[in-house]
Every structure is written in structure tokens, then in C-alpha cells.
Amino acid sequence: MAWEFRKLGPGENVAVEASGDPFAPPKWAPPVWHMPEGLVLLVNALRGVLALLVFCVRNIIPVSLAGALVWLGCSYGWAVPVGLVVMAGAGLGGWWAADPASFLRWVGWPVLSRWRLVRVYRRHWQPVMVTAGLSRTHKRREYLPAIVKVRSGPTTDRVLVRMLKGQAPDAWEAVTANLAHGFGASLCRVRQGDRPGRVWLELVRKDALATPIPALPLVDAADVDLSGVAVGRCEDGSAWRLRLLGTHVLIAGATGAGKGSVLWSIVRAVLPLMPAGLVEVWAIDPKRMELSYGRALFERYGRYSCDPDGGMVELLEAAARDMNARAEQFAGVTRSFTPRMSTRSASSWWTNWRS
Numbered sequence: 385m386a387w388e389f390r391k392l393g394p395g396e397n398v399a400v401e402a403s404g405d406p407f408a409p410p411k412w413a414p415p416v417w418h419m420p421e422g423l424v425l426l427v428n429a430l431r432g433v434l435a436l437l438v439f440c441v442r443n444i445i446p447v448s449l450a451g452a453l454v455w456l457g458c459s460y461g462w463a464v465p466v467g468l469v470v471m472a473g474a475g476l477g478g479w480w481a482a483d484p485a486s487f488l489r490w491v492g493w494p495v496l497s498r499w500r501l502v503r504v505y506r507r508h509w510q511p512v513m514v515t516a517g518l519s520r521t522h523k524r525r526e527y528l529p530a531i532v533k534v535r536s537g538p539t540t541d542r543v544l545v546r547m548l549k550g551q552a553p554d555a556w557e558a559v560t561a562n563l564a565h566g567f568g569a570s571l572c573r574v575r576q577g578d579r580p581g582r583v584w585l586e587l588v589r590k591d592a593l594a595t596p597i598p599a600l601p602l603v604d605a606a607d608v609d610l611s612g613v614a615v616g617r618c619e620d621g622s623a624w625r626l627r628l629l630g631t632h633v634l635i636a637g638a639t640g641a642g643k644g645s646v647l648w649s650i651v652r653a654v655l656p657l658m659p660a661g662l663v664e665v666w667a668i669d670p671k672r673m674e675l676s677y678g679r680a681l682f683e684r685y686g687r688y689s690c691d692p693d694g695g696m697v698e699l700l701e702a703a704a705r706d707m708n709a710r711a712e713q714f715a716g717v718t719r720s721f722t723p724r725m726s727t728r729s730a731s732s733w734w735t736n737w738r739s
Contacts, residue, residue: 453465453468453469456468476491479491493535493536493537496536497533497534497535497536497541498534500534500536500541501531501533501534504541504567504568505531505534505543505567506531508566508567509528509531510528511566512562512563512566512567513528513529514526515562515566516559516562516563516566517559518548518551518555518556518559519548520548527548528548529545529546529547529548529551530545530546531543531544531545531546532544532545532546532582537620537621537622538590538592538620538621539588539589539590539591539592539619539620539621540586540587540588540589540619540620540621541567541569541585541586541587541589542584542585542586542587543584543585543587544577544578544582544583544584544585545577545582545583545584545585546581546582547581547582547583549581553574553576553583556574556583556585557574560572560573560574563585563587564587567587568589569587569588569589570588570589570590570591571587571588571619572585572586572587572588573585573586573588574586586620588619588620591619592617592618592619592620592621593617593619597616597617599649599652600614600615600616600649600652600653602652602655602656603656604656605656605657605659605660605662607656608653608654608656608657610627610628610629610654610657610663610723611627611628611629611630612625612626612627613625613626613628613650613653613654614653615646615649615650615653616645616646616649626650626653628650628654629720629722630720633650635647644674647674647675648678651665651678651681657723658681658685658686659685662723663685663723664685664686664687665678665681665682665685665686665687666682666686666687666688666699666703667679667682667686667687667688667689668689668690668696668699668700669688669689669690670690670692670696672690675688675690676690687699687702
């Protein structure tokens with residue numbers, strides 16, 4: 385039986401049975417190519433070598449350390465690399481005991497980030513992307529978004545992703561639930577990346593706010609920064625800092641949502657500056673339940689009113705007059721101001737007030 389190839393379209397070659405009868409129906413069949421066994425083994429060997437090379441490049445530091453230990457063991461005996469490993473472990477343990485914060489910054493979190501990258505994200509990346517509809521197939525070739533880097537913390541992983549050409553962050557925001565369940569996280573958020581074409585995926589592994597935290601410690605007046613006062617904890621475990629200088633803050637929420645906690649955290653954060661005269665709290669308490677606990681404090685270092693018969697209105701009008709007076713003072717001079725006090729004066733104010 386003779387066969388001949390015919391081209392039906394661009395890139396499509398099929399085999400048909402050759403026949404001398406022009407009226408006989410064609411018999412179509414896919415072409416069969418028989419590759420030599422040696423060529424198949426060579427291609428597989430090259431693929432294995434390439435995969436090993438990629439693995440060594442991606443893990444250059446641990447591979448180099450393991451190679452150095454093996455070389456030392458073969459050259460000087462295995463007691464030398466074992467002793468070095470024990471000494472390194474003891475040094476890392478001492479570092480952890482002396483300064484846990486720096487140890488976690490330079491060793492703990494980078495190691496966890498690398499582990500999460502290999503164990504979780506690269507392992508499950510392809511099925512999650514396909515299931516979430518973030519991959520594309522063109523001419524039988526699959527294209528996937530690429531992982532640039534992973535930064536892990538105590539409760540959150542931040543994954544920097546290079547999107548496919550033509551993708552937008554909206555496509556990722558629409559499948560955050562898929563991403564969270566796919567990578568075993570309780571929550572996923574999409575943030576703008578460091579450049580166009582990239583996005584950050586914030587995957588929350590553990591709820592850092594499930595357990596209420598105690599009140600933050602008071603600091604000296606000289607250490608209070610009104611451009612970012614610490615008022616709580618973020619979902620990734622880091623300090624939640626709120627800007628008070630040169631801005632307006634609106635706190636809104638349903639009943640029982642915790643608005644009072646935020647309010648009193650702000651008051652506590654600026655408390656060291658109140659005796660120094662750098663901060664005044666003007667409190668209006670129409671319910672007489674939210675701010676009444678600090679009435680003595682506000683009346684001493686600011687103003688307080690809960691009088692529905694005009695006292696709260698008078699306080700608002702006084703605040704407006706004070707605002708207009710400052711606007712007149714700063715008009716044409718500066719847009720914002722920074723309250724200043726010498727370090728010695730602030731420290732003495734704070735020490736005398738605490739004593």
C-alpha cells in the first residue's frame with residue numbers, strides 16, 4: 385500500500401492512500417514517524433541535564449554549600465563538614481537567642497520564603513492558574529504567568545507575579561477566592577506591583593487579628609512620630625501606623641465593629657505629646673458613652689463637651705475659629721507645619737508627667 389502527503393492548511397500535513405482510481409474515496413490517516421531509540425534516549429538525557437542545570441541555578445546557594453561539604457568530606461574526612469554544620473547551627477541558635485528580630489529578617493523569613501516558593505507555589509502553580517482561568521493556550525502551547533519572587537512573614541505570603549501580556553489586575557481580582565483556596569490561604573488580595581505588568585498577591589495564611597492584642601507600650605514624647613503613630617497591628621503581623629499630621633481621618637463602622645478601639649488607640653499614641661503642649665484633643669461626645677472615660681484628660685490638655693444645649697456647637701465654632709486663625713497665619717507662608725519641641729524639654733515634660 386502506497387501513501388502520499390497532502391497539505392490541507394498551514395502547518396497541517398496528513399497522509400492519504402495513493403490510488404490510481406480517480407473516483408475512489410480517499411482514506412485519511414495520520415502520518416506515523418518512527419524515531420530511532422538512540423535519538424529518544426539522547427533527547428531525554430538532554431532534558432534531564434537541562435532540568436538539573438535549572439535546579440542548580442535556582443538553588444545556587446544550598447547546592448554550593450552541599451557541594452562544598454561533600455568536597456571537604458572527601459578531602460579531609462567527614463568529621464570536618466559535620467563539625468562545621470554543628471558550629472553553624474550553634475551560631476545560628478546564638479543569633480536567634482541574642483537578637484530574634486534580626487535573625488528572622490536575614491535568615492528566618494528568607495528561608496521560609498524559599499520553602500514556600502518551592503513547596504507551595506511552584507508545585508501548585510500550573511493547576512491553579514489553569515483552573516482559575518489565568519493561563520492561555522495558543523497553537524497548542526500553554527502560557528502561564530510567572531512567579532518573580534515570594535516574601536513570607538509570620539502570617540502572610542506576598543507573591544510578585546509577572547502577568548501575561550494583555551492581562552490586567554482586574555482579571556486576578558475576579559478570582560481571588562480561587563487563588564486563596566488553591567494555595568491553602570484563608571484570604572487573597574491583589575495589589576499593584578513594582579512596575580507595569582506585575583501584581584502582588586497577598587495570601588493570608590493565619591489571622592493575626594483573631595486574638596486581641598494588649599495596649600501598645602507608651603514611648604517618650606521625643607519618639608512619637610505624628611506622620612505614622614502606631615495604633616495597632618496589621619493582618620500581616622506588622623505595626624499598623626496611622627498618619628495624623630497634615631491629613632484628616634474618618635473612622636466609620638457598624639455597631640460593635642471596634643471604632644472605639646481605634647479612637648482610644650490614637651489617643652494613647654499621642655498621649656506623651658499632650659503634657660508637652662504639642663497635641664490637644666478637642667472631644668465632642670453627644671452619646672456621653674464614647675469619650676467620657678477620658679473627660680478629665682481632655683479637659684486638662686484640650687477641651688471636652690457633651691452638652692446638647694449648645695456646648696458642643698460652641699466647641700465646634702471655636703474649632704472653626706481656631707482653624708481660620710491658623711489658615712490666616714500660614715497663608716502664603718507654608719502649606720503644613722510640624723510641631724517642634726526640643727528633645728530635652730519633651731523628655732523632661734514626659735518624665736515629670738509620669739512621675
